[in-house]
Amino acid sequence: MNRIMCVALCAFFLGFSLSYAQSVETHTQKGVDLTEYKTFTVTKGEFMTPADEKNTSEDALFATIKKSIIKELEMRGYTYVDDSAQMVVSYVAGGYNFTDGGSNGPLGQRPADNPVDMDQSRTWSRETREGMMMIEIDDARSKKELWKANATLVLNGADLHRALDASVYKAFKKFPKRNKKKKS
Incomplete structure (x- = not known):
């Protein structure tokens, strides 16, 4: 009974973590x-x-990402301006359906009911909704790339705007704080 309970809990937490999994570089x-x-x-x-x-619409996506980026950079001491900024922040975002599959091999990890099933492999497939976002910061004058972040996330059942906000937060987590005063 304990082994069954352990497997059920592991499957539950694995499924839960996949629905909110994010990776950011x-x-x-x-x-x-x-x-x-x-x-x-x-x-x-x-x-x-x-x-x-x-x-979602492109305008709603832009509003969410813009709001999140402004919040994160202003918390680090940078100032948002509409024009003549020193840095230009842009992004590419998208979502797609991803199908994963595999084979459990002969018997598929379960006993055969009759001799015909002895050499039958069991296959599985899973479809998930995944997203990606790339944020890039360029120097406004030289157009040279200064910084970038790539994020991937699983969107199964997740609120898109909250997931994007969380990805922006995670991307800017290690972004340097602007020095208030320079030491002489």
């Missing part, structure tokens, strides 16, 4: 000191989801 270009910049703006990016799979 960030990269700052070598030789770049982001704390030297003061102002930023956010431009409307690309929404790369097939038209028949979109469950």
Whole structure:
């Protein structure tokens, strides 16, 4: 009985964690000191989801991502401006259906009911809704990339806007805070 309960709990928590799983990678270009910049703006990016799979508008997506980016950067001492900013933040985001499958091999981890089933393999498949987002910060003058973040997330049953907000938060977690005063 304990073994069955353990397997059931593991399956439950694995399923729960997959519904909110996120991975985020960030990269700052070598030789770049982001704390030297003061102002930023956010431009409307690309929404790369097939038209028949979109469950939100591009404007709503932009509003969510923009609000999250502004909040995260302002918390770190940077100032949002509409024009003549030193940094330009852009993004690419999208969602897609992902099908995963496999084979459990002969007998499929269960006993055969009759001799015909002895060499039959059991296969499985699972369809999930996944998303991706890339955030890029460029120098407004030189157009050179300064920093970027790539996030992937599983969207099964998750609220899209909360998932995007969480991804932006996670992406900017290690973003440097701007120095208030420089030491002489």
